[in-house]
Amino acid sequence: MSEMLGNYHFLVRNYSLAIKPLEKIIEGEPGEKKAKKKLIVCYTQTGQLEKALNLFYELIREDFDCIINTNPESEDCPCPHLTKDLECGLIERDDEYELDIELGILWLYCSKEKSAEYFCKAQKLNPADKRISSIIEILKPESKTQN
Amino acid sequence: MHENQNIKNEILDSLAEGLFTVDKNFKINFFNEAAERITGFKKAEVLGKFCKNVFQSDFCLAECPIARVLESGRSVYDLKTRIICKGAQHIPIKLNAAVLKNSDSQPVGGVVSFRDVSYDSTIESYLRDNTNFFGIVGHTKTMTDIFHLIEEIAYTDANVLILGETGTGKEMIADAIQKTSKRRKEKFIKVNCSVLPPNLLASELFGHAKGAFTDAVKDRIGRFELADRGTIFLDEVAEMPLQMQTQLLRVIQEGTFERLGESITKKVDVRIIAATNVNIKEAIRDGNFREDLYYRLNVIPIVVPPLRERKDDIPFLIKHFIQKFNLLYNKEIKDVDDEALNALVNYPWQGNIRELENTIEYAFIRNKDLNKITSCCLPASIIQNVDCRENFYKSDTRINTTNLIELLNKHQWNKTKVAQILGVNRTTVWRYLKSIGIEEN
Structure with missing residues (x-):
């Protein structure tokens, strides 16, 4: 399972097949942020939202900029399409809270404000989750971006 | 270092074959001049771009040759496919692909070389006109029996199952069946059931509705719908997953199916020609192939003999x-x-x-x-057991000792001149002389 094969499956949006090689990369190189960014998307699209949220939370605490500075074109990021499809119901989700979390995660690859908007909605539905509060703190407009 | 790279690039630019390399993210990082000539894209337009966005071909998603090498560990040779060139023109190509590895044997990129085989298609049509039966060469009784059978079934719509080992020409038999059939002017759609992963195969055969799954951003027509009123060739049909076999059975029995993510039932009129190289009876016994599907496909069975059983051909x-x-x-x-x-x-x-x-x-x-x-x-x-050095001279009928000595005498032992007359290399004459004990000087 090579990194390159993980990249290929991600490029052709075969998320379930991309997971294993991407996980392997992170296992060998825990600081590998590019693989983490892709893996978060893969988890959201394969029904593993809890894993996606944990990894997302870990990454934005470590390097917030690496997600917000995503260039959709040069990184072939599927998030602009995914957020659009999720918002207009082309991709259906049963649980509103989970949908907000998923959109909050995916929107950060495109817009910090929209991402914060969805995390705030999720927080109203489940105020007990400390991770969400912490994410909102990081996403606040006055939050400094790291370099 | 920089000079070495320039030399390498010049060498690669001098090749007649198109060649490009990608990095581990599948972004193009080299594109030679022949690739520019064949595809119409300029280097500056493609460097740094994802190859799938440049070639925009279906095979990028389903049959990416570099991904195939990564998965199988074996380089790809002479894969026939089509790419979309600048200006949306489709051209047939044959390609080779390999993975580039670093010193730790980790894949860090890929290389694809390709040639335009449009000219090959012209050759194929010439050869087709000069063969026994729609491009198939066969004089043995088993083959001529197959040709007669194909002619006999030309007026039926019955399904055909072609059985035979790999490389026996099952696809050519399918072509001949379609070309002689009453559906010859309708669509002929070919699907290799072993190439696509199961999740893509369902979408490929039956199509999908917008939103059926992530990335299904618009409705897509399936191969069965595309082949309506025509013929579909299901190659390597025994590789089809069991769940898909059930769906296929329904298409054969009722002519109906639904696109993925849609509840509207579609009805089609498609003739099926299927082929496999596996022992289908064994596959049924092992539970890998549905028996009822086998009987539905096997209305007209054609067994293509292996070459060792038709040596006369x-x-x-x-x-x-x-x-x-x-x-x-x-x-x-x-x-x-x-x-x-x-x-x-x-x-x-x-x-x-x-x-x-x-x-x-x-x-x-x-x-x-x-x-x-x-x-x-x-x-x-x-x-085996052939001494090629010795054999080389024996087999070259243009050289024999008497003639050679005569010619050499006639031309003052000018070996270059004599080689030209004989139509061989000068070194061939020199080696022949050495083999018969006549050394230089």
């Missing part, structure tokens, strides 16, 4: 491939010598006609001077 096939490669390589090879023919006829040909074709092409590439293929031009696996 081998000389005709050799002649056919010599004609083909003479056109392709611009050579004038007339025949094979007796020893080579004997080796070719007696070889077991596990890869059947495809292996024979590759062997003749190999011999063409190895053959530098002669107008005949000798046994020494053949791969070592086919010829």
Whole structure:
């Protein structure tokens, strides 16, 4: 399972097949942020939202900029399409809270404000989750971006 | 270092084959001049771009050759496919692909070389007109029986199941069935069931509705719908997952199916030609193939014999491939010598006609001077116990000792001149003289 094969499956949006090689990369190189960014998307699209949220939370605490500075074109990021499809119901989700979390995660690859908007909605539905509060703190407009 | 890279790039630019490399993210990082010529894209337009966004071909998603190498660990040779060039023109290509690795043997990129085979299609049509039956070469009784059967079934719509080992020409038989059938003017859609992963195969065959799954951003018509009123060829049908076999059975029985993510039932009128190289009875026994589907497909069974069971066709096939490669390589090879023919006829040909074709092409590439293929031009696996050094001179009928000495005397022992007259290299004359004990000076 090579990194390159993980990249290929991600490029052709075969998320379930991309997971294993991407996980392997992170296992060998825990600081590998590019693989983490892709893996978060893969988890959201394969029904593993809890894993996606944990990894997302870990990454934005470590390097917030690496997600917000995503260039959709040069990184072939599927998030602009995914957020659009999720918002207009082309991709259906049963649980509103989970949908907000998923959109909050995916929107950060495109817009910090929209991402914060969805995390705030999720927080109203489940105020007990400390991770969400912490994410909102990081996403606040006055939050400094790291370099 | 920089100078070395320039030299390497110049070498790659001098190739007649198109060549590009990608990094581990599948972004193009080299594109040679032939690739520019074939595709119409300029280097500046493609460097740094994802290859899938440049070529925008279906095969990028389903059959990416570099991904295939990564998965199988084996390089890809002579894969026939189509790419979309600048200006949306589709061209047929044959490509080779390999993975580039770093010093730790980790893949860090890929290389694809390709050539435009539009000209090959012209050659194929020429050869098709010069063969026994729609491009198929066959004089043995088993083959002529198959040709007669195809003619007999021309007016039916019955499903056909073609069985035969790999490389026996099952697809050509399917082509002939379609071309002789009353549906010959309708669509003929080919699907290789073993190439696509199960999740893509369902969408490929039956189509999907917008939103059926992530990335299904618009409705997509499936192959069955596309083939309506025509014929579909399901190659490697035994590789189809069991769940898909159930869906296929329903299409055969009722002519109906639904696109993925849609509840509207579609009805089609499609004739099915299926083929497989696996032992289908065994597959049924092992629970890998549905028995009811087998009986539905096997209305007209055609068993294509392996090449070792139709040895009498081998000389005709050799002649056919010599004609083909003479056109392709611009050579004038007339025949094979007796020893080579004997080796070719007696070889077991596990890869059947495809292996024979590759062997003749190999011999063409190895053959530098002669107008005949000798046994020494053949791969070592086919010829055994042949001393090629000695054999080389024996088999070259243009050289014999008396004639050679006469010619050398006539031309003041000018070996270059004599070689030209004989149509061989100067070194061939020199080696021949050495082999008969006449040294330089």
